[in-house]
Amino acid sequence: MTQTDVTGIFYGIGVGPGPEGYLPVAALDALNKAEIIYVPKSRGSDQSIAIQCLTGINIDKQKFREIEFTMATDRSLLSTHYSELAETIATDLKKGISVAYLTIGDTMTYSTYGYLLAALLDQLPKLPHRTFPGITSYSAAASALAWPLGEGKERILILPCPDSPESLRKDIESHDVVILMKIGTRLEWVLSLLNEMQISKNCSFARRIGLPGELLTNDIINLQISQATGYLATLLIRKTAREKRHS
Numbered sequence: 001m002t003q004t005d006v007t008g009i010f011y012g013i014g015v016g017p018g019p020e021g022y023l024p025v026a027a028l029d030a031l032n033k034a035e036i037i038y039v040p041k042s043r044g045s046d047q048s049i050a051i052q053c054l055t056g057i058n059i060d061k062q063k064f065r066e067i068e069f070t071m072a073t074d075r076s077l078l079s080t081h082y083s084e085l086a087e088t089i090a091t092d093l094k095k096g097i098s099v100a101y102l103t104i105g106d107t108m109t110y111s112t113y114g115y116l117l118a119a120l121l122d123q124l125p126k127l128p129h130r131t132f133p134g135i136t137s138y139s140a141a142a143s144a145l146a147w148p149l150g151e152g153k154e155r156i157l158i159l160p161c162p163d164s165p166e167s168l169r170k171d172i173e174s175h176d177v178v179i180l181m182k183i184g185t186r187l188e189w190v191l192s193l194l195n196e197m198q199i200s201k202n203c204s205f206a207r208r209i210g211l212p213g214e215l216l217t218n219d220i221i222n223l224q225i226s227q228a229t230g231y232l233a234t235l236l237i238r239k240t241a242r243e244k245r246h247s
Contacts, residue, residue: 008093009033010120010127012113014134015053016104017232018210022140023057027132031059034100036092040069040112042231049232050102052211069112078115086119093124104232106134110160110181137234138179141206144216147236150177151243161186165193172197172239180235187229191220194237202238 011030015023031037037059041048048066067085092099103113108131120127138158142149150156154176161183162168168190172178183190194200200221207215207228215228220235 007096008128009098010089010093010117010129011098011100012107012117012129012131013100013102014105014107014111014113014132015050015102016134017137017140018049018053018104018208018214019140019144020056020210022053022135022210024132024134027134028057030130030132031057031100033098034063035097036065037063037100037102038065038067038089039102041066042069048102049211050104053102053104082112082115082119085116086123089116090120090123093120093127103134104137106136107131108133109136109158137181137206137209137232138236140209141204141216141234141236144206144209145204145218145236147204147218148242149179149236151245161190165189168193169197172199172237176239178235178237178239180237181233183229183233183235184231185229187233188225190235191223191225194220199237199239202241204236205233206236207233 011034013027013030039048039050051064069081089099089101101113101116103111105111107113117129117131120129138149141147156177156179157171157175158179158181159171160181162171163186180190191200194203203220204218205215205220205223205228207213207230209216209232211232217223
């Protein structure tokens, strides 16, 4: 079968970050049109978080195909992983089957979906595809915590957690608001730094928004490390207290 025979459409859909109903209407329509829905699942997990994010939405579960994804940092391993996954999906697309791929949060914000799409387009340059935006974890956290991400001309930095307190301190000092993602086991020293900089009272924390084990707090001074460390965590950091803009 040649590339010109491809009739299957590929949909990339952001479904998270967790609260029920956080899915655009257009994306829901694509899910209903798709004949196969690939759902990523981390190694060792009982169920895909992406599927949990679809709670309350009536989707034919026979469409789901769970795939284990890697969190490896080795670029060669990542390249092999996404090339193999793209090859599997391309096999379905070449049969004229429409395929959807789910990712947590927004499809184009620190998402593994970007790797997959690039690998697919390398194999099928003329592939008809559409990517739907999702809701980022920090947008959901800001809404849940009534925490404006940016006001007036405030400068915002979105970044994965640096490996050292020194690097993070410089990032905070050069911006008004810092959205910190991919924190993991660094959380303890991050909280210590915020206390040292005397800005903890301006910060908020969210983990597993809308999912079992959810943690939302504006009191990070008393945040328990053992309960907060792990995947799907976001810190909202404000260098100075919010300016009062009403009389």
